[in-house]
Amino acid sequence: MPTLPAGITLGAPSPTRGRSVLAARPFGPGDTVATFAGPCVTIPETSHLARTCSHCLAVATAGAGLGSALSSGGSGSSSGKGMRACQGCKTSRYCGAACQKADWALVHGRGECKAMRRARLFTETVGPPSVLPTPVRALIQVLVRPEMVAAVAEMEGHAERSRSSPEPSNDWLDLQLQARGALHYVGRPESSPKDVAETVEIMCKLKVNSFNRRDVDLDESGVYIDSALAMINHSCVPNAFVEIVGRTAVLHAYRAIKEGEEIEISYIETTLPRSRRRQALKTQYHFDCVCPRCKDDLNVYQVCQRYPHLDLNSFSLTPDLDLDKFRNPPLDQLIQSNNPLQHSAEEIYPSCSAPLTGSNPSSKHIHLRQRWKTCAPLVKAQAYAVDPLTQVLVEASIYFGGEQVGKLAYGLAISCFVALRSDAYRDPMPFSAVRIKGMFMIGKFLAHTATAAATSSTSGGNGGRALAAKVSQALGNMDQLTMGQTILKLIIHHSAVAHSKEWQVYQQANDLLSGLESLPGRETENALVDAFVRNPSGSDEMAFFKNAVLKPLQTLAGFTLEIMDAEFGM
Template identity: 40%
Template structure:
């Protein structure tokens, strides 16, 4: 059956092929559509043991997570958060899959399959072991078959994957059957979305034929969020009636050559303004229609977006691409979080540092990896706070101008939790023993960290309510933390001023209080980040010394 467009949208065709068009206006953050009946929704292979295989909630089968998972008693491979999900998955697919995992274990000694192989096997099993097209109808899914065939290595990998799926699913294999199975695999590769979220442990693929109609742009008008077995499509900027709705299939803050490589398996070359004019993130941010929304954020100075204090005279886009490639070729940042790797990345990024182009990759990721590593390190956790403040004020707002984007919200939550941690050290008098940087110690000693946390949580709740579902874990946690903070005795005046600011950021008294008690200490802490990075990554000091 051909998909139908969600309310408020229509299917169309144009220069970029099939597309999704708005039939009404959408404001930034507004929900365009929810897709809750996917053709495919499954965790990736390694995550089968940590994710409910039906609702896709991330949990644990070890009993230490709020979501306790139990394995299927038959195959021991798939896990579930409860009997309702187990029964639903059994009816949908696992009745056939359960036997398949027995064959897999017998043949390989493993109880999981690579994600594309399992996805294809599900398609084959759903069709009663006959080769029928689950993506049929008057408007079948695009498969880019000729493009995949032209890539000998990719086509060879697809053939192996298709043969494995047919073998384990029990589908009779012949030349015609293999050819059709490979077409299914091409359609899955072309139309499925990656549910990866390293922060939550969420992973796997999601395929809905209607959502697959949304085309790509490196300057998208909308974005996708995943929540369990559903996907939501929300406006990233204002969308007018009759306008095409676009999303980014890739991380669009990378250099143009990297973006093009990321789009290789989609078999098209993006012709958006970012790609045609080879714009950097600052140039894209300068023309964003949602800059004004940052008046309620950690970067309310809108001039920072429109007139960034950077110096591009000594660096070209070609040099930026070379830096990016050198970093990822030499240091493998996603695999190596050692201080030695960070030092190598920092040295390669020095031209970006000198140009103060802090938001240009790979510089933000270099800082983020170090900050993430320090957050869980007893010795270095205090030093993670200035880095987190710097990312939230100098990097993330330029990369993601809309303040309701989940990445920016999660960055503010990181600052909040680090402030709670350092607040305990400050009140106990242990901060100076743990931190040798006088600037950090002095800034935190002068700051009202409870007020800072309260204001930051209001930002999270406000922006999260715009751009995320109400049951988003980050939003729920922020609401609980905020409720606890605002019930603390002895700080009614401060709490009232924060609440007044949250209600009206332009209220003169409340705004002055926010700037003095929240923005000033955040910016002070952020100002220490460059020297901390320089001390640790260039001078190689074991501790940051400023005494």
């Protein structure tokens, strides 16, 4: 049994859920529950190997520029500039000598380097050298260390369910091929059927217990597996969440947790429609979720209504969403389970959910037009926090902020709308990563619109030009730097509540804020922002926040439906 870090204890095993983890003492929202620093496996995805340090997982040249937050592919250098390649396998990269040395002692020098070199040489015989897929590399990291084989052996793997799962989710053959490949590359080509079967079992365990580190905004990717973290069960209404920074995973409370209460995290995106969540949980984790969100098919508004601590929003971009407004969201239809709205969302989800990454601006525009039309029932019901409508709005904001389109004012308006009308309901705690990243997007947009022409081009005939002029004029009347600065301060406050100081968003927000604060001639504005952060409930300070930040944000958000209709309407 793995040693558990302070903060958590082991629960009694359940016949339906297996092992579980309990809180060793009470925790408040945002608190650190436990820290995990000795993972079994932590690797970048194969597609990110060239630009990610294989030991500390730092990403090369990920800048704080607008592009890194707005382009869903991220802007980290794809060449891995600044990373040194291992001269043995020519595959793993490191940010410096210290990481290379540490990784060599930990795993690379214990057989991983040789295995990767064999794989490279083999692929060279049949074409350009290629790198092994991520799951095979994860498996190799285990196979070359007997102590990790033992640690993984204790994990849940559902090998039998995996073997007998119906098509098309049955990947048993792939698992066998991958296991044979890994055994070959670690120097055990003559493995017996028993060895192969045991290796497939390890693969199944890695699959069930892997944390995906993928974060397109930060250009992070990879797999993280820790044997203590692997004992935490799932709920679509979790009371905790995991943040992974480098080689460390930190478990935070999402809401207050009592001593002895089971800790539950979400393995998947909780805001997906129920059928999607069920499919994801069944395919990868082999269970049916019976949490309240799944049991009663609650939508995001219903879940939000039941969350405690909604008052934490008094220091956020939605202080006006008092308990009453959270509990009675401005929807055009009664929110009930199994109502037509819920069915619409389920039905239209598949045609609106594929990421638009990689498409050129004109094909993105065509897709967004189709998706905006498809989402009409949700727009009509004002169900802006329900997927796929939120996703379409986020994609539209990214589209307008992209270099080739460059309609920053439109992108800004839509991100304000998402922060105020979607994210606050989808993720009611203001320290959630989604909320903070949404605010960061607004902060970055503002830093740019304050210094650049608000819109570089217009479309949609006279109506489109008039709208662009209207948005541009509204923006011109706002103190965008003060708005941006205050938002960055909120980000820094909430990051400190529930994230680590190594979190990239925290660091980038700090950098951007220092830049804005050092601009000449802004002493008065700097003092006002500082006074608000020191005493947010003071009447002068509150009035400042309302007039200088909230009202302008609401004005910008108010253009969103007009922008969407002008750009993507029929």
